[in-house]
């Protein structure tokens with residue numbers, strides 16, 4: 001999960017756990033709600049926080065910021081000590097003066113204002129766990145702080161509903177790009193970007209209706225393509241037939257091979273001798289299997305490093321069940337999947353011990369709480385107990401002796417982690433079977449959680465008999481190392497590179513296709529649907545053909561997924577039963593014995609729109625390059641220029657693709673953009689993974705272009721389908737063009753609208769180009785290519801119309 005998604009996920013958990021304010025005191029409020037909000041939901045790290053700083057005899061609850069402190073959060077008791085006036089519910093910005101009408105709120109505002117001013121911290125935040133007020137406490141524009149505006153949230157529910165606003169203004173990222181400043185420091189409203197067409201569309205973003213056929217296809221297709229991965233019965237077969245060895249460089253990526261190769265170059269450079277590739281040209285790195293076996297001796301965990309969705313889990317599953325099956329035959333494989341655990345346990349060690357014990361019982365039929373087993377594990381302790389004074393009771397008072405012995409054993413069993421360790425030692429001693437523990441999918445959790453799990457893994461490896469694998473994102477591991485929390489540990493690390501996207505998808509489709517045949521032959525294919533097994537097979541044949549021979553499609557999926565194979569598979573699932581792919585047509589052609597070729601624009605629309613009628617930026621994997629933050633039409637070309645510039649510099653020799661952020665600001669400043677505009681676009685680029693930062697989440701660290709970024713500004717922008725979708729989400733600064741660009745449904749209206757939009761961008765470009773030199777992205781060239789695509793689309797639409805008319 002990206003930081004934004006995991007922040008929202010955590011906030012929703014918080015909302016469900018605290019539906020309404022209680023009377024908790026300040027410390028409890030802080031612990032239960034505000035800590036969680038800042039750390040788990042807004043992407044701040046513990047090291048960015050200074051808690052309860054003492055200042056001139058007064059206490060500051062949180063001073064937050066990476067280098068200099070940027071904001072002070074004053075925690076108030078849950079529900080009381082300040083309350084927002086009821087009239088402001090649902091509003092995101094109010095005049096601070098409106099809030100001063102309530103005495104407790106006014107007092108709290110004055111108090112935090114005082115703290116900020118004394119300490120020269122610009123942003124003040126008041127939080128009572130359920131409500132939040134943020135405002136500028138020190139400003140240089142001559143406006144007294146209390147005459148300004150505040151950003152407010154009246155409930156956790158509102159924070160969830162408008163999480164994008166909460167995140168973009170108060171998260172670590174948002175603060176880095178000074179969004180709050182832009183929003184509250186009263187940039188002249190004329191400078192704000194105008195409304196988007198989407199603001200005027202009733203029911204936006206709407207839902208794309210599906211036919212019954214498409215609905216059934218979605219369900220049944222998902223069953224065969226998506227769900228089979230988790231079916232235990234076919235696990236080995238799935239791994240044998242669907243697994244693609246990783247490491248081969250993509251042939252379709254629109255970034256240089258050097259950038260692809262440099263994926264973990266800095267990791268290896270900075271940690272010489274500690275990091276190796278998990279795969280070599282000849283298969284699994286032998287050092288990994290050898291290490292897995294001798295791990296008990298070296299007492300260090302094996303860390304599998306890889307970016308999100310790159311294939312860490314499947315690599316481990318394949319290693320254990322296929323590649324190293326013989327070597328690991330005697331091991332007890334115990335697996336904790338943190339991705340599937342809904343809630344975070346407060347005592348993680350107990351939680352891990354419980355999960356492992358449950359698996360010993362369920363998978364290996366070893367119940368470590370069973371009384372005979374317990375007696376066997378603690379045989380020596382029992383004998384020792386008999387030597388102690390209480391041992392006299394064995395003869396004098398056997399019942400009392402049993403009770404005391406029982407109490408002793410129960411105390412041992414109830415210490416979960418220690419009992420598990422003793423049990424595993426006993427198992428190894430008696431049956432020579434050692435545990436192999438995998439702590440997986442930790443990277444979907446917040447960073448401090450990942451660190452805690454890493455420490456548990458480290459301690460398991462140190463004190464337990466057996467091997468421990470931990471899968472982690474490189475950014476987490478190395479950030480934690482450099483910030484000190486994991487600095488002392490030297491685990492063995494193996495990196496995972498993604499497999500070839502088109503191969504992963506093809507193998508998955510071929511496997512699913514065979515399973516459909518098996519279901520048909522065994523007469524277990526679900527009945528009563530509008531689609532039968534031969535329809536589903538025909539549909540899969542069409543997809544298989546597309547992924548075998550449609551290079552445009554391969555380029556699209558490979559680049560947009562950028563090494564995240566889960567995303568690539570999500571795109572595949574998006575096609576199946578999509579209201580944008582003509583399923584009916586596929587089946588009609590199959591009935592006539594043919595094989596339909598799905599046009600690219602149908603695939604593309606399925607990805608861009610998902611289930612919606614209109615493009616919605618927060619729900620789509622695709623980024624609108626043309627969105628702007630100010631009433632400045634030149635800004636439409638800012639993000640494409642940043643991407644092109646970062647790619648150009650990054651691909652020059654010796655850089656691993658990374659470009660210092662200052663160089664980006666120098667470039668955009670040279671083009672006449674403000675720091676705020678650049679910061680805003682950089683943040684959008686990072687959030688949508690068009691750019692990646694060298695230090696995980698930071699918008700101030702060097703960044704490099706991703707394949708997604710490169711593909712978006714080089715290829716997508718030239719397509720009618722992309723332009724057509726982005727129009728609703730792009731503020732049009734020219735009132736004349738704004739009036740001409742309206743909601744449109746029919747293909748011809750949409751084509752006309754796209755031509756007007758192109759004309760608008762051409763005119764904005766002309767103004768921009770006149771005053772700019774050294775542009776990295778040229779809209780004029782893109783516009784010519786777009787012209788060709790528009791003509792092409794019009795030609796196809798007209799041909800389809802005449803075909804339809806000749807049938808009627």
Ligand SMILES: Nc1ncnc2c1ncn2[C@@H]1O[C@H](COP(=O)(O)OP(=O)(O)OP(=O)(O)O)[C@@H](O)[C@H]1O
Nearest residue numbers: 242243244308309310311312313314441499565566
């Ligand atoms: N080499 C591969 N061969 C076949 N399928 C793969 C391969 N790598 C990844 N996949 C598929 O891509 C998806 C994501 O893979 P996986 O869950 O292993 O990634 P991960 O790195 O563990 O993800 P996360 O970072 O979210 O924990 C899964 O559906 C998996 O089956």
